[in-house]
Amino acid sequence: MxxxxxxxxxxxxxxxxxxxxxxxxxxxxxxxxxxxxxxxxxxxxxxxxxxxxxxxxxxxxxxxxxxxxxxxxxxxxxxxxxxxxxxxxxxxxxxxxxxxxxxxxxxxxxxxxxxxxxxxxxxxxxxxxxxxxxxxxxxxxxxxxxxxxxxxxxxxxxxxxxxxxxxxxxxxxxxxxxxxxxxxxxxxxxxxxxxxxxxxxxxxxxxxxxxxxxxTDPVTVYARTWEGMKRKSEQYYRAFPGDREKLSHLIDLADSDDGIALPGGARATKERIRLLGHFLGASDGPEKLHYLLDQDLTSAAFRHDLAAALPFSGRNPLYAIIHESCWADGGVTEWAARRAMPDDVQADPTLLAGEHAGPESLTEDPELAPFAEVAELVAKREWPRxxxxxxxxxxxxxxxxxxxxxxxxxxxxxxxxxxxxxxxxxxxxxxxxxxxxxxxxxxxxxxxxxxxxxx
Missing domain, CATH: 3.40.50.1820 (Alpha/Beta hydrolase fold, catalytic domain)
Structure with missing residues (x-):
């Protein structure tokens, strides 16, 4: 031994x-x-x-x-x-x-x-x-x-x-x-x-x-998870009242100048910032999101931490590319999470997302960008049961x-x-x-x- x-x-x-x-x-x-x-x-x-x-x-x-x-x-x-x-x-x-x-x-x-x-x-x-x-x-x-x-x-x-x-x-x-x-x-x-x-x-x-x-059509699944994320977003802002304003300011930064520049050449636009809602799916996540937003949003430290906090990274590319297909018990996914997004979520980017991948998760990250066209083809694939x-x-x-x-x-x-x-x-x-x-x-x-x- x-x-x-x-x-x-x-x-x-x-x-x-x-x-x-x-x-x-x-x-x-x-x-x-x-x-x-x-x-x-x-x-x-x-x-x-x-x-x-x-x-x-x-x-x-x-x-x-x-x-x-x-x-x-x-x-x-x-x-x-x-x-x-x-x-x-x-x-x-x-x-x-x-x-x-x-x-x-x-x-x-x-x-x-x-x-x-x-x-x-x-x-x-x-x-x-x-x-x-x-x-x-x-x-x-x-x-x-x-x-x-x-x-x-x-x-x-x-x-x-x-x-x-x-x-x-x-x-x-x-x-x-x-x-x-x-x-x-x-x-x-x-x-x-x-x-x-x-x-x-x-x-x-x-x-x-x-x-x-x-x-079950993945659109049906994602429609339900969007409703859950709406509830969790509002619960979060009640627990941390000042964070909606901080997040709104962050989204304004992301909406200007083609997104927030992150270390390694990645960028974060509005829909990628929305994915910070994945924190709300864990027991200690709300506190982690609050501490992230509590930083100076213009600092280098914040940008490094933001890059590390965003899901769907080049570290595990399959997570972004075939994520929706794991719900596909037959049929075509075709960016089901994006198609299921409710109008009120579309209008209010402070209503956060969880595992709701969109094309920008690949196009805005240089490590995932080589897979962007592949992901589009995967999204159009007819899956078996x-x-x-x-x-x-x-x-x-x-x-x-x-x-x-x-x-x-x-x-x-x-x-x-x-x-x-x-x-x-x-x-x-x-x-x-x-x-x-x-x-x-x-x-x-x-x-x-x-x-x-x-x-």
Missing amino acids: TSGNQSKGVSQAEGLQQSSWTRGGLHLKDVTFEAPFDHFGGGAAKSAAASLAAPVSDKPQGPSSIEIFARIVATEADSQKPYLVFLQGGPGNEAPRPTTPVGGSTWLARALEEFQVVMFDQRGTGKSSPIGSVAGRITGLDAVGDDPADIAEALSHYRADSIVEDAEILREALGVDTWSLLGQSFGGFTALRYVSAHSKSLDEVYFTGGLPAVD LYDVDALRAAEVRGGAAVYFEDAYVPAELSLATAELLGGVKPWVTNEYEHNGLRADGYRVLDRLISLARG
């Missing part, structure tokens, strides 16, 4: 490259494996879920395979505990990197009491063939070429359906018949796809702020779902409608937490869901 960040060597079993190490009382195993780039056609072997996600085009796009990275975390070497797969929010974010010792009040501490935890870098993120842009050039998709249409086609293989098939390869390689899931936000969307496509591979499934709408309602009703998986009553991003009423399809998953509706409940009070949230699932 090693006591620090030291490799115990690399082994290869069942197609996995593995290395193990120990740190802070945690035993970690890093694994990489190859998965088909296209699980559903284009020359790759078709999966059992192929009927749910028939490709729009038979033209192969991208490489034949893609490298996927995952980290398995346990409290002892050679653990025999069952596996729990953590599916993180996003899309487009890599898995968290565990840094805390065993114990504490985190969801990971609770999970490790009875599970080994599998943390995936979902394809295109982290160490799983990451996608980005460097010096104005798209990286991570070299095999696709430079044609925006080809890149847009390739990005159709980065949704929840492909992520689930990647996970199935690892499950089989580890030699386990079933494992359990914990899906946070977009990770819950991925978990629901898993139930729809491979319920027999699952023991338990837990959702935190991530039960998506099924067979993600969920099979009959399969969801038939699934015998038990679990629990935290449905946050005031969730800024996943409307509670739509989550509860989906929960009705899952006979073994018990919802817990609460206003104790915002969308970040798993981060804010993870031990208690996961413990409550485990208790619900097991009666």
Whole structure:
């Protein structure tokens, strides 16, 4: 056993490259494996879920395979505990990197009491063939070429359906018949796809702020989240009465001279400033927004902090490019959040947005600008269905779902409608937490869901 960040060597079993190490009382195993780039056609072997996600085009796009990275975390070497797969929010974010010792009040501490935890870098993120842009050039998709249409086609293989098939390869390689899931936000969307496509591979499934709408136009979803953000905006200004005037002044600055110049060459116009409302979706977010606006708006410090505060950045480009597609259970998104914007929000830019991406998120950021034309093509794409309602009703998986009553991003009423399809998953509706409940009070949230699932 090693006591620090030291490799115990690399082994290869069942197609996995593995290395193990120990740190802070945690035993970690890093694994990489190859998965088909296209699980559903284009020359790759078709999966059992192929009927749910028939490709729009038979033209192969991208490489034949893609490298996927995952980290398995346990409290002892050679653990025999069952596996729990953590599916993180996003899309487009890599898995968290565990840094805390065993114990504490985190969801990971609770999970490790009875599970080994599998943390995936979902394809295109982290160490799983990451996608980005460097010096104005798209990286991570070299095999696709430079044609925006080809890149847009390739990005159709980065949704929840492909992520689930990647996970199935690892499950089989580890030699386990079933494992359990914990899906946070977009990770819950991925978990629901898993139930729809491979319920027999699952023991338990837990959702935190991530039960998506099924067979629902994304415009309908975003219309509801706009109404929620209107309420949260007004609540914020009641809590911090002077901040509406500060934000209005900031918007005036953004409306002049082609936007506020930010470090790195990015600019922020009115609609990007509106996205500061994403703070209001977290329990500690209102205070963070207030402290940001409390700075001198003309200072360099403020501009650096503003750049860091805006969502949809070049750090995780998939978040901006395919974000709306995660809601697309069939159909075309076509900038659904912008199309759903109410007239009163359009007229009053101090009514803030959450995860309401628009084209300017790409065009005003030089790191995202190479993807701007690609994003327009993705927005026009006809998406296949993600969920099979009959399969969801038939699934015998038990679990629990935290449905946050005031969730800024996943409307509670739509989550509860989906929960009705899952006979073994018990919802817990609460206003104790915002969308970040798993981060804010993870031990208690996961413990409550485990208790619900097991009666």
